[in-house]
Amino acid sequence: MKVVDVITEVFHYKSRVVRDADGHGHPGPERDAAQTLLRIVTDEGIEGCCFGGPVDAIQRIARSALIGEALLPRAHLKRLNVWQRLRIGVLSDKALCAVDLALWDLAGHALNQPIHRLLGAYRDKVRAYASTMCGDELPGGLDTPEAYADFAEQCKERGYTAFKLHGWMPPIAWAPDARRDVAACRAVRQRVGDGMALMLDPFHYYSREEALYIGRELEKLDFAWMEEPMDEHSTASYVWLTEQLALPVCGPETAEGKLQTRAEWIVQKASDISRGGVWDVGGITPLMKIAHLCEAFGVSLEIHGNGVGNLHALCAMPIPGAYYERGLLHPFLDYDQPPPWLHEAVDPMDSEGWVHVSPRPGLGMNINFDYIRSHTQ
Amino acid sequence: MKVVDVITEVFHYKSRVVRDADGHGHPGPERDAAQTLLRIVTDEGIEGCCFGGPVDAIQRIARSALIGEALLPRAHLKRLNVWQRLRIGVLSDKALCAVDLALWDLAGHALNQPIHRLLGAYRDKVRAYASTMCGDELPGGLDTPEAYADFAEQCKERGYTAFKLHGWMPPIAWAPDARRDVAACRAVRQRVGDGMALMLDPFHYYSREEALYIGRELEKLDFAWMEEPMDEHSTASYVWLTEQLALPVCGPETAEGKLQTRAEWIVQKASDISRGGVWDVGGITPLMKIAHLCEAFGVSLEIHGNGVGNLHALCAMPIPGAYYERGLLHPFLDYDQPPPWLHEAVDPMDSEGWVHVSPRPGLGMNINFDYIRSHTQ
Numbered sequence: 001m002k003v004v005d006v007i008t009e010v011f012h013y014k015s016r017v018v019r020d021a022d023g024h025g026h027p028g029p030e031r032d033a034a035q036t037l038l039r040i041v042t043d044e045g046i047e048g049c050c051f052g053g054p055v056d057a058i059q060r061i062a063r064s065a066l067i068g069e070a071l072l073p074r075a076h077l078k079r080l081n082v083w084q085r086l087r088i089g090v091l092s093d094k095a096l097c098a099v100d101l102a103l104w105d106l107a108g109h110a111l112n113q114p115i116h117r118l119l120g121a122y123r124d125k126v127r128a129y130a131s132t133m134c135g136d137e138l139p140g141g142l143d144t145p146e147a148y149a150d151f152a153e154q155c156k157e158r159g160y161t162a163f164k165l166h167g168w169m170p171p172i173a174w175a176p177d178a179r180r181d182v183a184a185c186r187a188v189r190q191r192v193g194d195g196m197a198l199m200l201d202p203f204h205y206y207s208r209e210e211a212l213y214i215g216r217e218l219e220k221l222d223f224a225w226m227e228e229p230m231d232e233h234s235t236a237s238y239v240w241l242t243e244q245l246a247l248p249v250c251g252p253e254t255a256e257g258k259l260q261t262r263a264e265w266i267v268q269k270a271s272d273i274s275r276g277g278v279w280d281v282g283g284i285t286p287l288m289k290i291a292h293l294c295e296a297f298g299v300s301l302e303i304h305g306n307g308v309g310n311l312h313a314l315c316a317m318p319i320p321g322a323y324y325e326r327g328l329l330h331p332f333l334d335y336d337q338p339p340p341w342l343h344e345a346v347d348p349m350d351s352e353g354w355v356h357v358s359p360r361p362g363l364g365m366n367i368n369f370d371y372i373r374s375h376t377q
Numbered sequence: 378m379k380v381v382d383v384i385t386e387v388f389h390y391k392s393r394v395v396r397d398a399d400g401h402g403h404p405g406p407e408r409d410a411a412q413t414l415l416r417i418v419t420d421e422g423i424e425g426c427c428f429g430g431p432v433d434a435i436q437r438i439a440r441s442a443l444i445g446e447a448l449l450p451r452a453h454l455k456r457l458n459v460w461q462r463l464r465i466g467v468l469s470d471k472a473l474c475a476v477d478l479a480l481w482d483l484a485g486h487a488l489n490q491p492i493h494r495l496l497g498a499y500r501d502k503v504r505a506y507a508s509t510m511c512g513d514e515l516p517g518g519l520d521t522p523e524a525y526a527d528f529a530e531q532c533k534e535r536g537y538t539a540f541k542l543h544g545w546m547p548p549i550a551w552a553p554d555a556r557r558d559v560a561a562c563r564a565v566r567q568r569v570g571d572g573m574a575l576m577l578d579p580f581h582y583y584s585r586e587e588a589l590y591i592g593r594e595l596e597k598l599d600f601a602w603m604e605e606p607m608d609e610h611s612t613a614s615y616v617w618l619t620e621q622l623a624l625p626v627c628g629p630e631t632a633e634g635k636l637q638t639r640a641e642w643i644v645q646k647a648s649d650i651s652r653g654g655v656w657d658v659g660g661i662t663p664l665m666k667i668a669h670l671c672e673a674f675g676v677s678l679e680i681h682g683n684g685v686g687n688l689h690a691l692c693a694m695p696i697p698g699a700y701y702e703r704g705l706l707h708p709f710l711d712y713d714q715p716p717p718w719l720h721e722a723v724d725p726m727d728s729e730g731w732v733h734v735s736p737r738p739g740l741g742m743n744i745n746f747d748y749i750r751s752h753t754q
Contacts, residue, residue: 074498117450289673290669292636296636
């Protein structure tokens with residue numbers, strides 16, 4: 001089986017998520033938005049698909065590594081890694097992720113197996129935490145500590161057993177504000193009681209002193225972990241912070257360098273829990289290597305971000321990841337409704353807070369190709 | 378697909394390899410020997426096979442973890458890991474390896490793919506080194522430095538580009554003898570010239586001082602690496618040795634503890650090159666995790682031992698492993714001839730020293746079931 005074409009289709013849909021100047025999503029008026037479908041096509045008619053990823057880098061650079069390659073070998077992924085060095089910021093890990101996910105989807109369809117089983121399944125469901133959007137100034141949205149508490153209560157009623165706050169961040173004029181982040185965490189804990197696991201993902205450029213202050217307060221509130229409150233390129237800052245906190249520090253998340261960076265953080269004791277998602281590290285293939293690295297050191301790995309690739313990886317991991325990150329959520333939006341290009345959500349959650357992975361082949365997505373065809377540029 | 382039976386068959390063959398009191402193989406008079414075939418049988422008639430492994434532990438302990446399990450999930454392997462704790466020395470990594478290899482063989486047959494491709498193939502051939510048996514006192518065998526040199530020359534003519542000596546070991550009365558080991562290494566280097574990669578696997582209980590002496594001499598002889606010359610349970614001894622030698626130290630090999638032990642050796646800098654084989658660490662599944670661990674740290678992993686499981690792992694590894702260990706070899710024995718239970722060798726080597734992995738499904742073994750049936754107890 002040979003790859004004969006790499007097709008990227010851009011199609012349109014209506015979105016109610018708008019981006020602020022710093023790139024964070026919030027609810028907003030309905031607007032035109034675009035989504036990408038990557039299709040890796042073989043001479044036997046079997047295809048692998050993935051939504052998302054940078055079209056230009058995939059077509060101009062990655063394409064030439066894929067055409068002609070047979071099914072299943074991963075040598076071309078190694079080649080793409082090498083190509084990244086002279087194309088930093090162009091051939092990103094997001095481009096590699098899209099290619100890797102589509103190749104896994106292709107393998108799963110060719111072999112009639114879901115990806116988490118091809119990888120050696122350890123489970124078929126994972127607990128989710130409700131992961132909020134960043135704080136905002138929308139009345140009744142996520143505008144006050146009380147609003148976070150209201151929303152946490154709603155999420156608990158929906159079935160979530162864990163809840164993660166994203167704090168307030170620029171471009172909000174008065175953000176960041178470490179005391180207000182803590183106030184929101186305190187309001188949530190007081191509202192939901194002791195039984196719900198809570199986490200915080202705050203502004204990512206706090207000072208060391210602000211990060212330590214937040215961490216000490218979260219210890220009092222019995223939080224499960226705190227994510228990167230400082231620039232992740234300063235590993236020394238994380239060594240400093242982790243040493244002082246009993247609260248588990250979870251990272252790195254977006255730091256470049258895939259498994260090598262996670263290895264450095266482990267040996268330098270820069271965090272307690274390792275972190276990464278398929279879109280951060282270049283796909284399922286490197287994310288599974290990170291899971292194996294973490295297993296060798298007895299370190300947990302909490303997966304960053306939602307999406308079907310992360311869910312398959314979680315179900316194939318022999319160590320925690322305790323949680324799937326479901327979201328980003330907001331009181332004004334209905335996350336359970338699938339996007340128009342899918343007949344059903346990739347991460348359905350039951351009333352006890354378990355997200356179930358699809359037993360269908362490949363990524364297991366139930367794609368609405370009619371919608372895509374009628375909305376393509 | 379469900380596992381409905383776990384069958385272990387013991388059958389007889391004639392062997393010309395005899396074991397000395399310490400367990401090392403040497404050429405000897407033809408004798409009756411026994412081999413084991415493990416078969417994991419499913420309700421759909423597809424089977425996974427593996428030769429070798431302890432029958433008793435597989436049937437008394439591992440069996441109950443396998444019956445009823447569906448294809449591909451690896452949760453039962455995790456359970457077997459847990460069971461090892463209270464059954465140290467009974468449920469060994471060799472038992473786990475046999476089960477793991479048979480499960481991979483089963484998956485490969487069910488999906489019609491060779492295992493190295495299921496794991497993400499990076500290559501389909503690997504250079505071999507000729508790996509000698511331990512030294513002996515057989516005239517014209519491996520009884521003198523000169524005899525090793527003669528044999529290295531023969532191996533070079535056969536196509537090998539690399540040659541590894543196993544030194545003289547007890548129960549030979551005068552062994553070990555560090556100076557004689559070095560003399561053999563020197564004789565081989567002088568005979569084969571500069572172009573052939575050379576390695577030494579000496580007696581495994583030398584003192585620190587003897588190990589350092591051997592290492593310093595091998596540096597002068599431009600050896601590629603030295604394997605474990607001291608008790609591997611003394612990690613401190615290996616940190617001490619590796620720090621002083623420019624010669625790459627390769628290990629650990631038989632130390633218990635799978636990927637966790639390899640992680641410790643890496644962070645403690647106890648060796649330059651990591652090591653392990655499927656029979657040391659419990660199968661292909663944990664060996665691939667070790668390959669990913671090593672990749673995260675930029676450390677090479679040289680695979681211990683021959684056999685089809687190790688060959689598939691090597692072909693799925695994105696980092697060196699530069700070599701497949703072909704042997705053990707001896708001037709009196711014809712390694713290229715397959716054992717009677719196989720129609721062809723699992724590790725055929727061409728005239729340029731490349732060993733080719735089978736493209737057939739699963740482990741790719743071409744088994745002579747007629748022979749096995751007519752020689753079963």
